[in-house]
Amino acid sequence: MLIPEFLQTLVQGFLLGSTYGLMALGMAIIYAVSGVLNFAHGDFLSLAMYLCLAAFSYLAFDPYLASVIVIPCMAALGMGFYQWLVRPMVGRQMLMIVQLTLGVAFMVQSGLLMAFGGQPKRVPSVIEAKLLIVGDVVVRGPQLVALGVSVVLAICLYLSLNKTSFGREVRAVQQVPRAAALMGINVPRTRLITFALGFAVLAVAGILLVPGLPIHPSQGLRYTVITLMVVVLGGLTNFVGVLLGGLLIGLAEAFGTVYVSGVSGFVLPYLIFILILLFRPKGLLGGAA
Amino acid sequence: MLNPSFWTLLRSPVPWIVLAVAVSAPLWMSPFYMSIAILTLFYVGFAMAWNIVGGISGLLSLGHSIFVGTGAILTSALFLNLGINMWLGVVIACVISALVGAVISWLDYRFRLGHLSFALITLAFAEVFLLVVLGTDFLGGASGLILPNDTGNFLQFEFGGGRGYFYLSLSLAVFALLVNLLIINSPLGYFLRCIRDNEDAAQAIGIDLLRCKMVSMAISGALSALVGAAYGRYMVFIDPYLFAGLNLTIEVVLVATIGGLGTPFGPLVATLLLIPFGEVIRGHLGGVLPGLHTFIYGALIVIVILAMPRGLVPTAQDWWQRRRRRGEAAQEKPELQRGLKPPTPMED
Structure with missing residues (x-):
């Protein structure tokens, strides 16, 4: 009885963590090239989920099919976010940028409340009820898809950042923007594309999470906090660290809910975060890779 | 200098005239606007309490819901579950908030986390606090607590109807503003602003960073708890999502920033303008567009930060x-x- 339960929890945490890692990757690449920690991240994730809902209710699209609409929309939104809100802030105090993104978070959250109402909603999917049973471990269909897509996307991102000329530009902008500009890299353009990419990754995370999940306009901040924890645990710009941070938080959430009774179970991921931040302020793997 | 000297300010007629008009407000205000005025004054209290940490010391705290929640929820829980008089409960809540504030400051200092991490760690603590409140039956859990009807018994922390709460919130707001002015014009205020502008330089000239930060966070926490307890008694229903949720704090932070940090007058003026504005919108359009007022706050902060960053x-x-x-x-x-x-x- 004990070992199957343990395995089930492990798998749940792993599946959850892979999606958290993906969410956090979107934030981490944006942070890496622009130094902006986006406190509206969770609300944009929420927005992507509501776009899936809209695609379902008006066009009867399955969330996975809706990605053809949601991903381009979110990428365009990311470009607009950079061009009109982040770019004019270059050189300003970090705390002001944080407050700007908090303002945007409030706008998105209230906009969703106005457009979709305060009742929790669900977006069904065809594979929602499909189960994969291996031994004693049961995995829901959407979670399996989420794991697969997360792994593939993370590998693609890793390869494109390390092996392509675009990736080289991104890394150059991350390290020393001025030197990158002197080497002929168009820094604003690189940042613009990275914002689009970050928001597209975020949209994918939203689509992967949404099937069968109850969504609510005020959920955004909670996702922001989780994403921030994962990114900070990962050491901010260390993308492998960020994925590991996602797994750690996902596992902590799964094990906390199953094995630790009551409140302290839900609090476990936050406690782990606070402890790691106190004793390893540079993140799990320390510093940038 | 932007900081008027404390005594000149007290000698000038302007604050006294404003205060006289405010005191006479219950005579000419309709109950609807009265309730807006009460809410606004509670928000002034929150904004002033937050300003001690966020404005004067420059530490972006997103965790003040811990203190507000402790004030409202713990005080009510002690009264409802153990029969502890709410006045005593307020004192307990203030002391606990001050201690928690000091501990958070100590963690921040001990581990040299820097400004952004301060925002992150307070955010994480606030989320933990909300989860703890939601999961603890003693604190009312997810369904909240309901205080008994207000009979106007002052000894039981009851202040009667609208008029009583108006004067309560007014005196708390004035008190919080005075605390701000006193801090700004005292050595502690100069130390804190020095720390805000350049921490290394502050330390180099011999300012005790740890002590200053702990004191400012403790004062701010206790003040937030005090206003939170009064706000909770006014609301009667202690909704955990309202008092321990993050939105109240973020709303206060955004409104304060729109006004301009550094002096208490920026947050004061912005709160006095925006909260009534938001409430009137909510009163007239709340049924149709429930999130409109927070949407406008969000849009305003974006515009203000882009157009006039101070x-x-x-x-x-x-x-x-x-x-x-x-x-x-x-x-x-x-x-x-x-x-x-x-x-x-x-x-x-």
Whole structure:
């Protein structure tokens, strides 16, 4: 009885963590090239989920099919976010940028409340009820898809950042923007594309999470906090660290809910975060890779 | 300098006239606007309490819901579950909040986390606090607590109807503002602003960083708890999502920033303008568009940060001073010719 339960929890945490890692990757690449920690991240994730809902209710699209609409929309939104809100802030105090993104978070959250109402909603999917049973471990269909897509996307991102000329530009902008500009890299353009990419990754995370999940306009901040924890645990710009941070938080959430009774179970991921931040302020793997 | 000296301010007639008008408000205000005024004054209290940490010390705390929640929820829980008088409960909540604030400051200092991490760690603590409240039956859990009806018994922390709460919230707001002014004009205020502007330089000239930060966070926490307890008693229903949720704090932070941080007047003016505005919108359009007022706050903060990064009040003050100086310079031309330097307007 004990070992199957343990395995089930492990798998749940792993599946959850892979999606958290993906969410956090979107934030981490944006942070890496622009130094902006986006406190509206969770609300944009929420927005992507509501776009899936809209695609379902008006066009009867399955969330996975809706990605053809949601991903381009979110990428365009990311470009607009950079061009009109982040770019004019270059050189300003970090705390002001944080407050700007908090303002945007409030706008998105209230906009969703106005457009979709305060009742929790669900977006069904065809594979929602499909189960994969291996031994004693049961995995829901959407979670399996989420794991697969997360792994593939993370590998693609890793390869494109390390092996392509675009990736080289991104890394150059991350390290020393001025030197990158002197080497002929168009820094604003690189940042613009990275914002689009970050928001597209975020949209994918939203689509992967949404099937069968109850969504609510005020959920955004909670996702922001989780994403921030994962990114900070990962050491901010260390993308492998960020994925590991996602797994750690996902596992902590799964094990906390199953094995630790009551409140302290839900609090476990936050406690782990606070402890790691106190004793390893540079993140799990320390510093940038 | 933007900081008026404390005593000159008390001697000037303006605050006394404003206070007199405010005190007479229950005589001419309709109950609907009265409730808005009460809410606004509670928000002034929250904004002033937050300003001690966020404005004067420059530490972006997103975790003040811990203190507000402790004030409202713990006080009510102690009263409902153990029958502890709410006045005593308020004292307990304030002491606990001050201690928690000091501990958070200590963690921040001990581990040298820097400004952004301060925002992150307070956010994480606030989320933990909300989860703890939601999961603890003693604190009312997810369904909240309901205080008994207000019979106006002052000894039981009851203040009667609207008028009583108006004067309560007014005196708390004035008290919080006075605490701000006292801190700003005391050595502690200079130390804190010094730390805000350059921490290393502050330490180099011998300012005790740890002590200053702990004291400011403790005062801010206790003040937030005090206002939170009063707000909770006014609301009767202690909704955990309202008092321990993050939105109240973020709303206060955004409104304060729109006004302009640094002096207490920026947050004060912005709160006095925006909260009634938001409430009127909510009163008239709340049924149709429930999130409109927070949407407008969000949009305003974005516009203010992009267009006038120092906030409404400092920008307006600068504009006014520059205008006045220009007028003076035009009048005092002969003096200028005698070799006095023309006053240079503050540019930034």
